[in-house]
Amino acid sequence: MTTRKSRFWTYAFLSLFLTFSMAHAQAEQNDKGILSASSLQKIVDDASAKGLDVIIVSSSGSSANSAAMKAKSEGAQAVVGHFRDRVAVLGHFLPEIIPNLLLTFKKVNDNIGGSGLLWTLFIVILSMSIAAVVEHKYLNWVIHKLSSVWASLPSERSINMCFLLVRYAGRTVGIGIFCLVAFILSSVILGDSKYEQATIFQWIIAVAWAWLITEIWRIWTSPKMPSRRIPALNDDDAAMLFWWLRASTIIGICVIESTNWLEKLDFHDNLIVLFRILATAIILILTLTLLAKARKPISSLIMKPEDKVSSSLLQRLVAYNWQYAVGLYAFVAAIFSMYRLVMDLPNAMGLIGAMYWVLMISLTAFGIGTVMIDRILERRRTLSDLVQEPQIETVLTKSGEHEEIDQPDDQPVKAVIVRDLSYVGLARQALMLAIFGGAGIFMLSSWGVDFTSADSVLGRLWGVFFVIVSGYVCYQIAKIAFGRKMIEEGGEISSEPGEEGGHGGTSRLATLLPLLRYCILATIVVLTTMIALSELGLNIGPLFAGAGVIGMAIGFGAQTLIRDIFSGAFFLMDDAFRKGEYVDVGGVKGTVEKISIRSLQLRHHMGPLNTVPFGEIKTLSNFSRDWVMMKLKLRLTYDTDVEKVRKLIKNLGKELQQHPEFGDQFLQPLKSQGVYAMEDSAMIIRVKYMTRPGDQFVIRKHVYSRIRELFEEQGVHFANRLVTVRLAEDENSKALTDTQKKQVLGAALPEVETAAGS
Structure with missing residues (x-):
């Protein structure tokens, strides 16, 4: 098993090298003037566009495709050969490392003079120590000032983040003071040779960088300030993460800056390459160790253990596998960094470091x-x-106990x-x-x-990503803006189920806003899609032409739909109804609940929701505008004094206007309209009053109740329905006894009750 694993990793390692080698072979051959297949195809396309006939053959008479393939093969072989040569050169240089080190150090010492390089390093370290003492004094003063100012502030995320950033800014100033003091002391004591200046600059900057990066880790872990900590880490995990991050940062910067320092001291190029390969291996080991230590704390931040069941699949995948993805990237980046170092390619040390910088x-x-x-x-x-x-509010009762107040x-x-x-x-x-x-x-x-080239695939993908993100942000801004405006205009009009309609609706703007919102959001989606397709290089002109043809076909085939849309537009322009108003469209009535581009939905006060296309509306009655007149019929007996009833109703109207609950809802007081009709068993008197739409039904209950009480006090009687049944006056009816007559009248009773019920 061990042998198989070793072979697998060996083959994988060689595959990575060969793949990258072929890529660099292509680049090198292009630099030498050998055309790649893509470059050759571009020339052919340009010539064809100009109307020229192009025939390309290789020097041996073979096809252009074969020539290009041969060029690729030769380029890959050249890169592999160059890589082998470089590895052989570095291998032969290994025994010469120690002699080369001693020879270069002797040259540097001779150039510096005096006590040599060791004395220079000692002065630099001493200067940094003195500068660190000065910075420590400054830092204690800053922390004391910050603690006195921020101690009384609450522990909220924005306040904590602001505190940590201000503290980092203070520490950054302190690091600047450290660099200034160390530079001044070192420059005064040491000479101005390039090796001395390189030593001063390289190591002071290295310490400053390590310090600055460590302070960033301190912000996010806050090992000694749990109350100001941003991530939800416990104290042990925060301290452990900070320790490993600080150790990895210090060691990594030291090994990288050591190789840079040796390069400025004019050490041999092969020696620098070997040291940088060693530094890359050290950084890889540090990264993998850090990932192993940070696995559980970071996974708990991504997904808490108690949220394991309720979390999404993506969240679980990221929580369980993030360290493997980062570790794989670090391993691949280290391999390619070593390859670039061997081949003397640019940006060799930046692949792993890019992960930390990001x-x-x-x-x-x-x-x-x-x-x-x-x-x-x-x-x-x-x-x-x-x-x-x-919020739950409480009040203090007489017994001294706190009682909660119910919230909506x-x-x-x-x-x-x-x-x-x-x-x-x-x-x-x-x-x-x-x-x-x-x-x-x-x-x-x-x-x-390279993202700057518009012709590259990644450049286009970046353009599409930017367009989609911009479209999403614009979509959300429009959605939020319309939503906030709709709330400012009154939002939804609520009514209790079962109540009769007639209440006032929303404003006209609140009625039109949902339709405008739909149109604006649809426009943003369409434009974003078109621009994204354009970024991919697609010609969107035919799409617009096709949309015009399809629109004409839809117009001819869906005339009813077009009629509904235009009818609705004119209804809205005329302000015929608004959302929340009670309307009757001829057989269907209810409260306007929703308005679309082709229909409106009416909620009947008994519950049913009716959808009515705009094109089907012939007449529309709106019961929720301005005012409403309510007329009530009273059935009184024929011996009732009509003038007396008029005065009673007039006084009752004045009384109801003074009512504390609903008196201000009257636009006109309760009045009597006199005798309205005469029926067989009753005299019909009608009364009326005016209110705002929707208030008439609430007031009607109080009006009926007070009229009944008032008439009972004043001796005014309501008439009952009377039905007179007569027997024909002929010989047969005269011969009936009283009992038989009662039986005849009883037989007619069901018909009378049916007529009264209808």
């Missing part, structure tokens, strides 16, 4: 962006005063709606997308990928 820059950008969002956008939210988070059940739903309509969430999403896109560009650029 992490640091992303964390810093996220921190600064979070502070700006929380401190600027949070203060400008205009909906925070309209709907707030649900819809408060949590409204709070969620406000959060969805906030620009804060969108700003955070845009920040994450910007960080993700910038990180991807930085990582791919470190591998030599």
Whole structure:
């Protein structure tokens, strides 16, 4: 098993080298003037576009395709041969490492003079130590000032992030003081030879970089400030992560800067290459060790153990496998870095370092962006005063106990709606997308990928990504803006199920906003799609032409649909109805609940939801505009004094206008209209009053109740329905006894009850 594994990794290692070797062979052959297949095809296409006939053959008379394939094969062989030669040269140089080191050190010492390189290193270390003492004094003063200012502030994310960034800024100033003091002391004591200056500059900058990066890790782990810690880490995990991150940073920067220092001391190029290969191996080992140590804490941040069941599949995959992906990248990056070092290619040491740079820059950008969002956008939210988070209020009762006050059940739903309509969430999403896109560009650029060429595949993909992200942000901005405006215009009109309609609706703008919102969002989606297709190199002109033809076909084949759309547009232009108003469209009536481009939905007060196309509406009656007159019929007996009833109704109208609950709802008081009709058993008197739409039904209950009480007090009687049944006056009816007459009348009773019920 061990032998098989060794063979597998050996073959994998060689495959990676050969693959990359062929890629570089292509580049080298292009530099030498040998045309690749793609370059050759481009020339042929250009000539064909100009109307020229092109025939290409190789020197041996073979086809152009064979020549290109031969060029590729020769290029790959040349790169493999060059790689073998470089490995052989480095292998032969291994025994000469120690003699070359001693010879170069002797040359450097002779150039410096005095006590030589060791004395220079000692002075640099001493200068940095003195500078560190000065920086420590400054840092204690800064921390004391910050602690006195920030100690009383609450532990909130934005405040904690702001505190940590201010502290980092203070430490950055301290590191600047450290560099300044160390440079001055070293330059005063030492000479101005290039080796001395290289030693001073290289090691002071190395310490400064290690210090700055360590402070970034300190911000995000906060091992000694758990109350200000941003990630949800416990104290042990935070301390462990900070220790390993700091150790990896210090060791990694030391080995990298050591090779740079040796290069500036004019050591042999082969020696520099070998030392940098060793440094790459050390950094790879440090990275893999760090991943093993950070696996559990980072996985718990991505997905908490208690959320294992409720988490998504993607979240579980990332939580369980992120370390393998990062470790694989680090391994591949180390292999290619070593290859580039051997082949003397540019950017050889930046592949693994790019991963750390992306992490640091992303964390810093996220921190600064979070502070700006929380401190600027949070203060400008205009909906925070309209709907707030649900809170449980208590009052102190006479017995001294606290009693909870019931809160509306819809408060949590409204709070969620406000959060969805906030620009804060969108700003955070845009920040994450910007960080993700910038990180991807930085990582791919470190591998030599060119994004500036519009003809390259990656350049086009980057353009598509930018267009989609921009379209998404514009879509969300429009959605939030329309949603906030709709809430400002009154939102939804709510009514209790079963109530009769007639209440006033929303404003005209609130009625039109959903349709405008739909049109704007659809336009953004279509434009984003078209621009993205254009970025991919597709010609979108025929798409517009095809859309015109399809539109004409739809216009001829869907005339009813077109009629509905245009009818609805004219209804809205005439302001015939609004959302929340009670309308009757001829056989169907109800409250306008939803308006689309071709129909409206009416909710009947008994529950049914009716959808009515605009083209089917011939007449429309709106019961929710301006005012409404309610007329009530009263059945009174014929001996009732009509003038007395008029005065009673007039006084009752004045009384109801003074009612504390609904008196202000009257637009005109209750009045008597006199005798309206005369029936067989009753005299019909009608009364009327005017209110706003929807209020008449609430007032009607009180009016009926007070009229009954008032008439009972004043002796005014309501008439009952009377039915007179007569027997024909003939010989047969005269011969009937009283009992038989009662039986005849009883037989007619069901018919009378049926007529009364109808």
